[in-house]
Amino acid sequence: MNTAAPRQTVPSGSGPAWSLGDVVVRRIDEIELPPQTGPWLLPHATKEVLDEASWLRPDFADADVPRLASHSFAVEAAGLRIVVDTGIGNAKTRANPAWHGLHTDFLERLAAAGFPPESVDLVITTHLHTDHVGWNTHLVDEDWTPTFPNARYLTSRAEWDHWAATELDEARSQMFRDSVHPVRDSGQYDLVEVPEHGHEVAPGIVLVPAPGHTPGQVAVELHGSGRRALITGDSIHHPVQLSHPHLNSCVDIDPAQALRTRSLLLDGLADTDALLLGTHFPHPTAGTVRREGGRYRLLAEPGSQAAPASA
Template sequence: MKLEVVRTQIGAAEILQVIELEIGPQLAWLLPDTTPDNIRAIEWLKPPYRNADFSLNALSQCFIVRLNGRTLVVDTCIGNDKTVTEVAEWEHMDTGFLEALERAGIDRGEVTDVLCTHLHIDHVGWNTYLHEGRWLPTFPNAKYHFARGEYEYWLEAAQQSPQDMHSVSFGESIHPVVEAGLVNLVDAPCELGDSISILATPGHTHSHIAVMIDSGCGDIIIAGDAFHHPCQVARPHWATVSDHDQRQSTMTRETLLSACADTTTLLAGIHFSTPSFGQICSTEEGGYIFKPLISK
């Protein structure tokens, strides 16, 4: 299965998106407020973010940022061979993700950093790959950056409920990189150096984080699941059923929107269809719109 790779140059930052899967149908239950009538009311929201019937599109993908000698992988999709008992389409997938990396010129051994905005199944899968019955780090020379509170939350959950889907994911995709000594636990906000910093964006999960990159032509924020879809730019109070704290996730979205509005900062959610990056513009009514960056 040949996966699409999208390449974007933003200032000094080269960004590649490896698109694993279309997951738009998942949003109907994940964001129950996104009925066709409610989406129709967001006049600026156009394809490819929505369809003609006002259902939504979304992607499982990872972002790879090359900047200042660093190669940073942000979130690592669902992955191959993973146990995902509650989502049949994600169970034991077999995609050409590793081949897509090679095709894009990404040497797994030269990746310097992996950052997981949170530790849900669809953001950690390619942390590891299955080789002769063992889970091995996909990026063997990288530092894997996890929020300390996020790691501790899911570690405790795995110990208390080892058969839970997320606990199984912890064993397949998190524990092996810990065992390999590759994990760096961070307390947000903090700096990773080379114009890369981490923001605290809690709510969707216990200690969700985002990554901010200074491209030399303005900041870029890859917001993980602080936003699942651009419709939440217009409706930041639309929380997902899987949010750890819906009130806090709403506050996080409002804070990010206020900080980004009418600036050169570009924002992307991990699941945004391409073009995934855009500026946040305020409206006369006090709301916000997402103005996508169209690559030249």
């Protein structure tokens, strides 16, 4: 577990947006993760490995380590407001000091993008890990209450069933108590069967299976009128895994399956105009995938400033 000191700040400025035609996706920043996160999460992403992909610097790596971030994606599609993953959250008791007791302006950023919590229709949880469910809830008086009162929260049935059958340590039990069970108890969580060909949960929004990191993880395909995009979840933690797909994270439950999933996703994106949106990629966060020298690389697309989602 990363033992870096907590980070209480978010990157300056408003997050970028990418237009896919009739679908718009915005990055909502939470925090930049501490430098120690990269070597902990991706222990084989050494300086020598990073040096083999010069395109990673300066945006995606410092001199010696990968850079990572925590953010959500806010998607406007078919008249719906959709949030994909909800980050770490504020005021949560966490074993990882970098995630413990945060106090960020995430909800203000979300509202500034045109997504005040009461306006959100769907919250998609790619998988049930601590840094993907935190803003599912917030404190009201002393109770953890669903942050998005009018939303349906979605996750895959395979993901839910896995954790329901798993003996949890105290840190993960705490996460379920404060960030998952209150949504379940409110009746807002829906479990979705996700077959191999995917499951459309809203017009242009398709959950696709991405197992390995967790058994029921999904990635999220966005099908706009002009372009397709893929939100990674933790199937791809960092762009170094394009250059070196065999690099697994230290918390992948099934590393061999994680590699198969990553390779399949990258092969489907390579040399197309589809946009890859990394759930933990630091700015510029997105880009197209190209084959280069027997490997993959990311051609970054920083996005642009966009007006808030319309009422």
